[in-house]
Amino acid sequence: MTRNRQSGVSLLNVLAVLAVGTGLVQIMLRDQDAAVQRLDHTNSAAQAHALAKGGITSVAVALxxxxxxxxxxxxxxxxxxQAAQDQIALDFGKFEVSIEDARGKFDLNALGPAALAEIRVFEALLVTLDLPRILAGQITQIVLxxxxLTGPEALLExxxxxxxVDRLNPHVTATVTRxxxxxxxxxxPLMAAxxxxxxxxxxxxxxRAAQGWLEARDLAALGVVQPPISGYTSDTFDVTTVASVGEARARLTRRLVRDTDTGEVHRIALP
Known part of the structure; x- marks a missing residue:
């Protein structure tokens, strides 16, 4: 009877040790799985960032x-x-690129007391957008x-x-180059202004919609004199790429400034 009781106690001890050991193994495996998941997410995040960065590079090369x-x-x-595309699916992820020509918008930082042509265009833009012309003086003082400014949203400060600002935003920008x-x-609206x-x-x-572009002869055909602050080329472009790999997602926005003498493209991070 005593031996059976001792055997029972020993068996309970063995079972207890096994239970504790099994619990420890489960905890270790669970921690290992979490570590693997974290590693996978880190790798996916790195791949998504690289994919987004590659989108920026593709536009820079095209420019x-x-x-x-x-x-x-x-x-x-x-x-x-055309480098701007709808979402593209790859074997390991997907990405999309959008491009805005900053020279297709009015540059708020061009406003100043000596910038009479710019002020007149900005006032005309305000009228076209049904905004009070007094904003021209207020925003000029803010810029001075x-x-x-870093962008139109800075006006809120x-x-x-x-x-x-919401009404202006589609038609204005802020750059550090002229x-x-x-x-x-x-x-x-900016063309009208x-x-x-x-x-x-x-x-x-x-x-422009029919043939894809405008040249000096198109203005001449309509009897239009080219405004002095306008042209047919651009040197500043805002590019946004969004990429995802697995559950990881990366979004990059860069301003690409192309040197008008050499064509070299410089990248500037935007807020």
């Missing part, structure tokens, strides 16, 4: 090639613009006292209403 092939004109039918407005990419002739602006927008 450099464009400078060699057609330095006298930039429009949305060119290969650099606090500029250069200085008392410009959210509704006014350049002419590209007639091949300006928005319709540049020409101060709604009928001529509509005609040029229609012609």
């Amino acid at each position: 450099q090639r464009d400078f060699q092939d057609s330095p006298d004109i930039d429009h949305l039918g060119e290969p650099w613009a 006292q606090n500029g250069p 200085y008392g410009i209403a959210q509704s006014d 350049g002419t407005l590209n007639l091949n990419t300006v928005t319709a 540049l020409l101060r002739n709604p009928s001529a602006a509509r005609g040029l927008i229609a012609r």
Whole structure:
């Protein structure tokens, strides 16, 4: 009886040790699985970032090639613009690229007391957008006292209403370099503000949509004099790439500035 009791106690001890051991193994395996999952996520995040970065590089390369092939004109039918694509699915992930021509928008940082042509265009843009012209003076003072601005949203910090910024946002930008407005990419309201002739602006927008670009002869055909702060080329482009691999997602936004003399493209991170 005593031996059986001792055997029972021994068996209980063995079972207890096995239970503890099994528990420890389960904990170790669970920790190992978590570590593997973390490693997989880290690898996926690195791959997603590399994929997004590759999207930026593809646009930069296209812009450099464009400078060699057609330095006298930039429009949305060119290969650099075609680099912007809907979502592309790959074996290991997916990505998409979007491009905005910063010279297709009015540069708020160009406003200043000596920038009479820019101020007139900006006032005309405000009228076209049904915004009060007094904003031109207010924003000019903001730029003079606090500029250069990092973007239209910076106006909110200085008392410009959210509704006014929202109305302006599709048509304005803020850069640290000066350049002419590209007639091949300006928005319709900005075209109207540049020409101060709604009928001529509509005609040029229609012609641009039909043939893909504008040249000096297109303006001449409509009897339009080219505005002094406009042109047909661009040097500043805002590129956003979004990539995902597994559950990891990466989003990069870069401003690509192309040297007008050499065609070299510099990358600037945006907020």
